[in-house]
Amino acid sequence: MNKKTAELLNAQVNKELYSAYLYLGISKFFSRQNLPGFASWYKVQAEEEQEHAMKIYDYLLDEGEDVELSEIAAVKFIPKDALEAVKEADRHEHYITAEIEKIMDAAVKAKDYRTQLFLNWFITEQAEEEKNSGDMCAKVEILGNSAKDLWHLDRELSSRK
Ligand SMILES: [Fe+2]
C-alpha cells in the first residue's frame, strides 16, 4: 500500500476510537441528566465507532501493513445542555466524513482500487451517520432542552440495540 494511504488509514483507527470515547462522554452526560434513553443511544453509538476502528485495523493487517496504536486523546468536551451535546456529535460526524474523504483522495491518487472499494462502505456509513446526527439535532431543537421536554424521545431512543 502507498505510504500516505496507509498513514491516513492508521490515523483513522485512532479517530474512530476517539469517536467512541467522545460518544461515551456524551452518553455519560445524558446519564447524569436522567435521560437513560439518550445515554443508551450514545453508548451504542460508541460501540459502533469501535467496530469502525476494528474494520480499518483488520484491513491494514490483512493488507500486510503495520498498525500503530497511538495515544487516544482525552475528551475535553463538556456539554452545557442536551442541544450542545447532540450538536457536537453532528459536528464530529461531518469532521469524520471529511477525514474519510481525504483517505479516499489518497487512494484515488495512488490508483489503489482495493482501498477505494474498502472505503466505499465508510462513505455510505457517513451519509447515514450525518443523517442520524442531523435528525437528532432537529428533534432536540424542536422539543427543548430539559429532561421533561425530552421525556418521550428518551423513551423512544432506549429501543436502539
Ligand atoms: Fe465511525
Ligand SMILES: [Fe+2]
Ligand atoms: Fe460515526
